[in-house]
Amino acid sequence: MSVIAPNFKLSEFIKSLIDDIVWTVLIMSLIGIPAIMMILFYVPMPVIDGELLTPFLAFTYLADPSRTLPIVQAFMTTDMFKIMAFPGFGFAALLAAGTIFVERKMLAKLQLRVGPFYCGKVEGILQLMGDGLKLISKEIIIPAKADKPIFWAAPVLFVASAAAFVALIPVAPGWVVADVDMGLLAVFAVIGFFPIVTILSAWSANSKFPFIGGIRALFQMVSFEIPLILSLLGVVMVTGTLNLSEIAASQSSFPWILFLPVGAIVFFITMLAELERIPFDLPEAESEIVAGWLTELSGMMYGLVQLGTYLKLYAFAALFVVLFLGGWNGPMVVPPFPMEIVTEGIELGPVTAKIAGLPLFDQEMLNGTFWFILKTVGVIFFILLPRGVFPRIRVDMLLNLGWHKLIGLAFVNIFIALGLVYAGVLGPGGLQ
């Protein structure tokens, strides 16, 4: 049995919990509520459904969904919700967690074994949670002579960079954290952070294996950035915009992968390299350089880097979907919201509950999200698949591939796009 707290007693634990609650209530009622009242003098509260939102209505809101939902709806339109929950961090982290689980199970099936099995009873579904608990309760060992501030900051910065990448991904019409005109260029800018964070982490550890791994990561990410940039130029040429939402919207009738398959292939390969996935996992090649630039990271620092990696994985897969597979576009499969719930209310025996604020999500958004997730999961599957099939390649082979072959193919893709535009197949007067 693992020991987190060796002298653990349930009764004392409960006692401490009750103590905490009592103290919290006391402090809240003596200091917290007066403070809130004072702040409320200066902060104007929103008026929702013709009613001023005050803290005193809190209990009423809890009991009455028709009053709560408008608040939720109002909250959902704020930037904070987008950042924290839906198209932003929470959504991406959830998908990333799902990816980790699927990867482990899928790889296990490929390799004729069972994979995570016991944790969580059903096919080891809680394995990730167990791993998270393990990582968070493990000791963090900082190597001597490491550059401590940078070493601590690097994992957090890695996650933050990945999150900034996620911010640019449009999930459904209007559902994007940062709807910017130069979206694609912003993506390139954010991708540029990763090698910097990696080399910072590797350099600060003052250890040889992370150092070599960091340099490898630098070479790999940096030299695959040019094929990446060039392979996406074709899409930009035929759409005439850099805004990711507009690119996604432009594929309402057909996805660009039909016309620009070469660009899609090049982008997919560069994606694998940028993500350090097998066969391009050179920066973490365990049989050569232990764990590469992750060697000195322990406990939760490693956990954060893993989280960042999978956020990045999701973001890249989503970018592929947005650019080549039509983003959220797809046939309408979500049934329309039954409007009688709003107009007539729900009849629960004698009581008829009228719920204002419904529907929370419109049909278009649900449908878009559904197709987006479906396509993203498909792309993620193809990103995961090579891990079961290919061995790792070498640095020189990797650089040779990136600089000689992929860049050539990316140029081919540019000329295909140019030809399509000038032949009148795409662009104004074309198919679209």
Add this chain to the structure above:
Amino acid sequence: MTNELPPGLAIQKVDERIMTLNVGPQHPGSGHMRIIVQIDGDYIVACDPDPGYVHRGEEKMAEYRNYITNIPHLERPVIHDSCNVLYPYVLGVEELLGIEVPERAKYVRVICSELNRCIYIMYWLAIYGIFLGHSTMFMWPAGDRELLIDLMEKISGARVTHAHFVPGGVRNDLPPNFEEVCLRQVNYFEKRIKEYAAVFYDNPILISRTENTGVLSREDAIRLGTTGSVLRASGVDYDLRIKEPYDVYEELDVHSPVMKEGDSYARSKIPWLDMLESCNIIKQALQKMPKSGSVRVKLKPNPKGKGLDSVYKRVESGRGSLGCHIVSDGKVEPYRLKLSVGSFRNLIALPYLLKGEKLGNMPSVYWSLNYWPVEADR
């Protein structure tokens, strides 16, 4: 030597640029040994293998035990290949004591030996796979080994350390019905390992990665005294099962695979071809084996050698020729026992193969030497 530094490294002999890396002993790519590599950028300029991390003094221990009690601990160097490690010792003791082995026991020994060779190579292949980052090739052989381990468990009662060979034969007769079970499992095993070609040996990335890396020429392979798959991958057709047949290998049709390239790819493919050949040998042996008969000559307790005498016996193990030099002085214990193991002999090639090689090739070249650290350390 064969592998000169690539041009351009000649000017890079400045000490500051050269980084000394301790690869091992606690390294996922080293096994239980240390390779001190000096790298200049991506190239290895010098390499110094440092075995001995798991040195147990088997040879010293053997001087304190009598000929029979030596059996269980002499198979320890390679527990996956335990029958083959024990084989030369048992042959040597038989020659020292002048024992004639029954015919059926010889066949049982050959079957056990070939099964063990496959078990060892599967384990080796699993590690070769994971060294190249091919995790499927790690899991598949590790799982398919179980087929043959089950067979060996049926024969000897133990999964890996069998201690089944004794001077004068084998410990037990085969279990009833063994021939059919063995044939079925071996047939399935053969079908299974043929599938590895699709996922591993024909994999374009693997081929481009291991071809022309760590090339050991025929002359150097002979000069360095390498053995086993390393030697045969360099084009020297030398297999003790054919050249100096022991027990009943003379009566069996053995075709040892030979390749000419001498690179990591050839060195990694030879053991796989060996496994297919082993399956073939097992099937032949099952056919030709006498259906009944004694499998062991009773020895008198505490057998002794005849005065000052020495014997050198060798067999073809999973890693090549495995010799056992026993010096007896007429006592119940061997006076001196020396195992000349394939791993140790192949290790000498490592510095020459790695010099001028890229760091990324280190695991593949190193493990393609069919090196088993525990055996080399003894």
Add this chain to the structure above:
Amino acid sequence: MKSKLVGEIAGNYSTVVLMFGFAIVAMAPALLISRMISPRKKSNPVKFLPMECGQVPSGEGRTHFMMQYYPYILMFVIFDVVAIFLYAWGSALLELPKSATLPILGFLAIMFGAMSFALYQSGRRRIW
């Protein structure tokens, strides 16, 4: 809705920065909590040595280290800018007159030629 003001355009990107900041704010506590609840034993100074496969490290971790593929980095510095410059043309392709393509094709040819020459040079490892 096209924004016109420079500040407005820049303001659009604030959400990206917000997301960046949110991730820091959300993830830094994970490290702090981990640091608080995990054991911290300074029993053995060897434990805090850098990873060197069980040996006492020899030499510094941060040394002069030259990968033989350094030309690729130099090429990146040059061609990254060039590649991004192509986007200025690519995103406006549909509005541009067709005659504007010719100079760009010339530019592409020069870029391709330069890249080939650089790759040829990078193959000559003697320099690095």
Add this chain to the structure above:
Amino acid sequence: MSTDTKQVVTEEKPVEEKPVEEKPAAKPAAKPVELPAFEKSISDKVVEKFGDKIQVEFVKENRVGIKVNRENVHDVAEFIRDGLNYDHVESVSGVDYPQDKEIEVVYHIGSYSDSSLAKQILVLATRAQREENPIPGKDATKLPTLRDIFYSVEFHEREVFEMFGVYFTGHPDNRRLLLPEDWADLPPLRKDFAIKGR
């Protein structure tokens, strides 16, 4: 001076010991009919070349045993490589004979390139002087190395050096191989190194 005289005494010893050692070698000589022909021809070639400098220890099936003084071992090995087509050393084992004050080093030499010799192992044995209190590398326990003749002895000789304290003069790399760097005890395979509890 005293050490010098000691050396002289011990170096003469093998000459005195030789008749004792020849007893097993005398056995096949007693029944010459049984000697395998091919193996006999090999040993004859060596005897023809070196005459009294070597003794044929045994001639068995596929094995020929030759014993040489340490002064001649280099020449004999060179002849074995050039004259007899043996090309690699399979094994080098040291055997400690405390009663003779000698350490025997046995080379098992085989051939890959000559297919007629594929079965054969030529056992070349030589003896080094044994010291009671060995200081590995710095005492009289020395032998000429065969590394310049058979390259494959490199690691084997290193092993014999650390396990028996036999220093091979001319070996470029006389370092520890298997034992830890800080091993300060006797060379462990000598007979006077006792395992604890035995």
